Amino acid sequence: MSPLPLSGVKILDLTRVLAGPLSTQMLGDLGADVIKIERPGAGDDARSFGPPYLKDLQGRQVNMNSFYLCANRNKRSVTVNIADPDGQTIIRELAAHCDVFIENYKVGDLKRYGLDYDSIRLVNPDIIYCSVTGFGQSGPYAPRPGYDAIFQAMGGLMSATGHMDGEPGAGPMKVGPSIVDYMTGMNCSIAVLAALYHRKVNGGPGQHIDICLLDTVIASLSHYAQVYLLNGTKPARRGTWGNGGMPAGVFRCADGELMLVVGNDAQFARTCAVLGKPELTTDPRFARNNDRIVNGKELMAICAAVFLKNKVSYWLEKLEKVGVPSGPVNDFEQVFTDPHVQHRGLQVTIDDPYEQPLSLIRNPLSFSETPVKDYRCPPQLGEHTSDILSTMLAYDSGKIAKLKQSGAI
Known part of the structure; x- marks a missing residue:
């Protein structure tokens, strides 16, 4: 060695x-x-x-x-x-x-x-x-x-x-x-x-x-500070919402929370299919990512209502199968007992x-x-x-x- x-x-x-x-x-x-x-x-x-x-x-x-x-x-x-x-x-x-x-x-x-x-x-x-x-x-x-x-x-x-x-x-x-x-x-x-x-x-x-x-x-602060340097706008606080793609944020499920980040139009279409809401892809409010960002509160509310209907594991399995980035909101015990974290030997x-x-x-x-x-x-x-x-x-x-x-x- x-x-x-x-x-x-x-x-x-x-x-x-x-x-x-x-x-x-x-x-x-x-x-x-x-x-x-x-x-x-x-x-x-x-x-x-x-x-x-x-x-x-x-x-x-x-x-x-x-x-x-x-x-x-x-x-x-x-x-x-x-x-x-x-x-x-x-x-x-x-x-x-x-x-x-x-x-x-x-x-x-x-x-x-x-x-x-x-x-x-x-x-x-x-x-x-x-x-x-x-x-x-x-x-x-x-x-x-x-x-x-x-x-x-x-x-x-x-x-x-x-x-x-x-x-x-x-x-x-x-x-x-x-x-x-x-x-x-x-x-x-x-x-x-x-x-x-x-x-x-x-x-x-x-x-x-x-x-x-x-x-x-x-x-x-990277792109946050760059927004201000570009046009003088002070970026708003977004809570658990993601940056860039939409919908993106923490969603409460029947037994916990998950984090979802939909980064492009193709992922959005697959997400809508998982949620049983294919009609959202043709809704002019949500057709493109820029539209979804502008109308983010409406879209997030629609998704939030659906995610509440089932467990975290159910949604994560469905989203993983279609290649949409998502993950559970883990506490430290869940982090260090996660099989991937254990495989990587972080502890x-x-x-x-x-x-x-x-x-x-x-x-x-x-x-x-x-x-x-x-x-x-x-x-x-x-x-x-x-x-x-x-x-x-x-x-x-x-x-x-x-x-x-x-x-x-």
Whole structure:
């Protein structure tokens, strides 16, 4: 089996919470050696973001909860106090041995400690230094802190999400998971990989990468934002309605809900046949997709009345036979017991530090020659401190003991 794609790449990870750690986890899955720097005693802020927590063999909670576990596998944890001069020295010495430095501190914070890009490139001119922030390295909002929900609001995502105007509960709505963090993590990974390629293949220099959540969420709005840029129209909230084809949305059935998306006229004709409404195909209100979009409320009401007459499984079987895209609205239990999801292996089980089975979500990338198979448990706080300081920096046991005693590590 070939080595993983990023084997040999060393990453110094000074990120916390979610966007940055998701990126470094992705890079670690792909074979990079990720050295996660955490605060002595407390660690990554995510460790304190509430239950459920992993438990030891005596049933006691340990400082690894679901928030931390989802974003920190395949890393090594080193505790370093970056406010301590000795801690700053450790970071600079580690950076000299690394290919990539990723951090998500507020703009200007690391400069106070001599750990900003200009300082780090003095010890490693080839370093790829990636800064992940809320608002970017420049601009009037650059110094501001922020979390995922703030950017869903400020970036326009919430304005386009939620029940339609006039319906109960109408108004802006946050997407459930921290989706902007996840997308920012992907952008961070893409940027780091591009910079590594540029350095190795094109002979380019090290560089500073500026990734932020606000840029990411605005870019993610794609055709929604393009509508506004095209003609100044603010896209309306559509609830569970789909985008483009019609009918498209969640329909309540006799025992649950299904999602239907009819993308073209041929699919519409087949849908009408399944629903026992072939006359809709010749109705001038619904003859073409543009007509169906204009008269969407009428069409959706007609379809909704029919779907109520039978079970989800009945309709899905009928729609699948005629090739109309549809699917059940699953909760998490239904997701992970779905036979296709199980076939794809989205849930992986590993042994945690307490020799108990721990389930994680597998990396979604599938390679024919370099498959991701190594899933190491997210590290305990400071689990690898002594090992890394002794092997990478050649610190002896006496020096490591003094650093621990002084609080630098």
